[in-house]
Amino acid sequence: EQFLMMLKEKCSMTDQEWEQRQKTRQEEMEAVSKALAILSGDDAHDLFTRTFTPALLQKDSADQSSRRDRASKLLSAVAARLHNPRIATLAYRIGLDAFTRVKKAIDNMIAQLLKEKGDEGKHRDFCVGEFNQNELQTEKKAQKKSDIEMKIETLDMAIKSLAEAIEGLKSEIAEMQVQ
Numbered sequence: 001e002q003f004l005m006m007l008k009e010k011c012s013m014t015d016q017e018w019e020q021r022q023k024t025r026q027e028e029m030e031a032v033s034k035a036l037a038i039l040s041g042d043d044a045h046d047l048f049t050r051t052f053t054p055a056l057l058q059k060d061s062a063d064q065s066s067r068r069d070r071a072s073k074l075l076s077a078v079a080a081r082l083h084n085p086r087i088a089t090l091a092y093r094i095g096l097d098a099f100t101r102v103k104k105a106i107d108n109m110i111a112q113l114l115k116e117k118g119d120e121g122k123h124r125d126f127c128v129g130e131f132n133q134n135e136l137q138t139e140k141k142a143q144k145k146s147d148i149e150m151k152i153e154t155l156d157m158a159i160k161s162l163a164e165a166i167e168g169l170k171s172e173i174a175e176m177q178v179q
Contacts, residue, residue, distance in 0.1 A: 004138055011131045018124050024082055025113050031078035031087065032106050032113075035071045039103060043067070 075091035078084075090105055 004134065007131060007134055011127050014124070014127050018120055021120055022117070024084070025117050027078065027082060028084065028087060029110065029113055031075060032090075032109055035075050035090075036103065036106050038067060038071045038074070039106075 072091045075087055079087035079091055086109065090109060093105055
């Protein structure tokens with residue numbers, strides 16, 4: 001019973017942690033998607049195409065820096081709110097790196113988040129399966145215990161009945177010896 005209680009408590013905590021991680025992963029993916037949308041939007045594409053014009057080189061650099069700062073600030077805010085060092089690192093990289101490396105880092109992070117989500121789902125399914133199997137085994141053991149207790153009670157009654165019969169026979173023997 002104590003093991004079952006501990007197992008139920010552990011599974012409950014695991015379920016709560018899993019739900020929290022799912023929520024965190026979803027928030028991370030939303031933040032990364034927003035950053036990716038900023039980086040791959042039409043404005044960013046226009047900015048990329050204009051960066052090759054030598055006359056607008058300085059202006060484009062300022063526009064690019066502005067977009068990079070916005071994306072960096074957005075991810076930094078999400079990282080601070082979620083206390084996630086990976087997102088904070090990504091936000092820092094956005095401030096320093098070119099967009100191609102940032103997009104690659106975002107894609108890698110999304111792939112990693114999806115992998116973690118799958119792994120957590122498998123772990124949760126494993127826990128649920130183990131919990132159900134444990135409950136089934138507990139029910140079988142409880143039934144076996146009940147059957148054994150019933151058999152013990154039957155045997156105790158037989159022992160008592162036989163002990164009374166022995167006492168009756170002993171008294172008859174003693175009575176016969178007296179005669």
